[in-house]
Amino acid sequence: MLNPIWLKTFAAVAACHSFTEAARQLGLTQSSVSDHVRRLEEAVGRRLFVRDTHSLAITPDGEAMLAHAGAILQAIHRAQAQFRAPRLRGRVRLGSSDDIALGPLPTVLAAFRNAHPDVELEITIGMTGRLYELLDAGAIDLMVGKRRLGDRRGTALFTGRLEWLARTGTMVDLEQPLPLLLVAEPSVTRAVVLDALAQTDFRWQLVCTSSSHSGCVAAARGGLGITVRPQYLAARGLAPPLNVASLPLLPDVEFIALAAKRLSRPAQTLLELLHESDLRGAWVGE
Template identity: 75%
Template sequence: MLNPVWIQTFATVAAARSFTDAGRQLGLSQSSVSEHIRRLEENVGRRLFVRDTHSLAMTPDGEALLVHARLILQALARAESQFSAPRLQGRVRLGTSDDLAQGPLPKVLAAFRNSHPDVELEITIGMTGKLYELMDAGTLDLMIGKRRDGERRGVPLFHGALEWLAVPGTVADLSRPLPLILVNEPSVTRAVVLDTLAKAGVQWRIVCSSSSHSGCVAAARGGLGLTVRARDLAGRGLVPPVNADSLPALPQVEFISLAARRLSRPAETLLRLLQKSDLRGSRLDD
């Protein structure tokens, strides 16, 4: 077994190129440094340094071990940092659109929970428009969703191109009003879709409305009509119509994170994690 103390001594000697200087940095005698290196060499069964009275050089095996030593020491430092820091406590009120909630967001929340088990998460899932209202009312600490038209607040997370979706084999009949399945107002996606169709001069009719994207996906899977989602968050079991190229091209939408002006440490920690994570889901067509 590789003793972390020996590994630390080895890495320090490799950087200092001197047993004496390494001992000074570690607060050890030169004989102790030599003993650590000797026992490490015995443990790995390889010579790590070539020494004479005037110089110290690493062997190829020493160079190879140094790569692993640095990774080991970095992992130990991260572990010590996590468990020596005060545990976060409190509550975070997070709002998310349901299309993001159905993507990799649960994995991000699980990672946060594992690192900070004493923090209570209060999650609100709703249409982005409603989440903006809750943010403005001060009932959410954070929200992630689509950027509302004309909105300048928020930090971009990613862009997603909207696409038409239906059950496999669907051919959109452009000689008749398109049967649409859309979320209720207020909805960024609904506004974008209807504006695009109006500009293209394409007629439509709403055959089904839902309070959630998951409801729209369910209706579309039932064959009621066409729905729309960001390509990276496409609905399970749905694909673009056979003649999708004949339909008006839909624009990209921007997904953002938005935070209250004053955040608790738990909320700041979750916000940083969300902004570093890739919240785009993988496409699931089965």
């Protein structure tokens, strides 16, 4: 078994090229340093140093051991740092749009839970517009969703281009109004789509309005019409219409994290994790 104390002493000797200097830096006697190195060499059955009365040289096995010692000591340091820090406790009230919740959010929540098991998570899933209202009212601590048109609050997590989706194999009849399946107000996606259509000559008709993206996906799978979702959040069972190139081009939307002005330590920690995570990822929603 590789004793961390032996490894620390060995690494100090290798860095100083001297048993005497290593003993001084570690606050040990020279005989203790020699004993640590000897016992490490016995444990691995290899010579780690070649030494005489005038010189000290590390062996090839010693070079290999030095690499392992560095990795082991760093891992021990990280573990000690984690468990010396006080455990986070409390509650985090997180709001998430349902498209993010159906996609990458569970991975982030699992990582947070594993690191901070004593923190209670309270998750609200809803339309982004509603989440803004809850955040402004102090009902949630932070949210992840789409940025409202003209709103500069929040930190961008990723950008996704909106795309038309329908039941696989759908050919949209361009002679008729576009059969739209959109989420209800307040919805950033709905506002972006209707604003984009207003800039074109296309006619459109709201065939189905749902309180969630899941409802729109279900209606699209049933062949009721066409819906819209960011490319990174594409749903299984749907595909762009066969004549999608003839449909209006849709803009990008920004996914952001937005927090209250004052955050508890658990909420701030989750916010930092969201910023560090690649929520775009390589995944398929729903």
